[in-house]
Amino acid sequence: EDKVVQSPLSLVVHEGDTVTLNCSYEVTNFRSLLWYKQEKKAPTFLFMLTSSGIEKKSGRLSSILDKKELFSILNITATQTGDSAVYLCAVENTGTASKLTFGTGTRLQVTL
Amino acid sequence: KAGVTQTPRYLIKTRGQQVTLSCSPISGHRSVSWYQQTPGQGLQFLFEYFSETQRNKGNFPGRFSGRQFSNSRSEMNVSTLELGDSALYLCASSLAPDYLYEQYFGPGTRLTVT
Numbered sequence: 001e002d003k004v005v006q007s008p009l010s011l012v013v014h015e016g017d018t019v020t021l022n023c024s025y026e027v028t029n030f031r032s033l034l035w036y037k038q039e040k041k042a043p044t045f046l047f048m049l050t051s052s053g054i055e056k057k058s059g060r061l062s063s064i065l066d067k068k069e070l071f072s073i074l075n076i077t078a079t080q081t082g083d084s085a086v087y088l089c090a091v092e093n094t095g096t097a098s099k100l101t102f103g104t105g106t107r108l109q110v111t112l
Numbered sequence: 113k114a115g116v117t118q119t120p121r122y123l124i125k126t127r128g129q130q131v132t133l134s135c136s137p138i139s140g141h142r143s144v145s146w147y148q149q150t151p152g153q154g155l156q157f158l159f160e161y162f163s164e165t166q167r168n169k170g171n172f173p174g175r176f177s178g179r180q181f182s183n184s185r186s187e188m189n190v191s192t193l194e195l196g197d198s199a200l201y202l203c204a205s206s207l208a209p210d211y212l213y214e215q216y217f218g219p220g221t222r223l224t225v226t
Contacts, residue, residue: 001171042116042202043155043218054141090157092212099168100145100212104154 023089116218137205
């Protein structure tokens with residue numbers, strides 16, 4: 001059974017700090033790893049990673065995948081209160097038809 | 113363009129009843145996936161529809177079913193509701209099944225079973 005584990009489960013940081021969120025996975029037929037941000041209800045897409053060692057970057061957020069060690073990290077630099085959210089990691093399994101397996105998420109709270 | 117819409121947004125049902133949730137994808141999107149989100153289990157894949165066909169189904173009992181119409185709108189049905197079915201049900205749409213990086217989620221339907 002496919003499995004995605006995220007750590008830490010939650011953390012509280014001060015505005016301006018840098019945070020690293022972790023995602024490890026076990027999947028039978030890996031196709032991609034995706035990161036989402038969930039603030040209230042609907043998760044919003046952040047990154048999709050398919051190749052090892054290639055950093056994806058969007059503003060203060062960046063992510064990288066290690067397919068040998070089966071993990072990914074999401075970095076947020078110079079955190080702002082608007083970064084407070086649950087960050088979800090998901091892996092895509094090709095199988096007979098692609099589907100996503102999600103981790104339980106990391107709850108990030110950024111305080112002033 | 114309009115986002116993914118889900119109706120109703122909130123629902124309260126009692127054990128044993130059945131419920132139908134609706135999802136209207138973004139215009140032009142033909143793939144619709146459903147997820148259940150609970151505090152304990154996180155986000156879990158329910159099923160995926162494309163061109164009115166169920167392509168994949170997650171590990172849920174047969175009480176959970178769905179369908180997709182020719183206009184890509186989708187419904188999911190849960191029969192014989194149990195307390196554990198209380199959750200946020202999210203629907204997501206994309207152009208096609210392989211376009212997960214362009215998968216957009218709806219606001220969800222919060223189902224409470226009493």
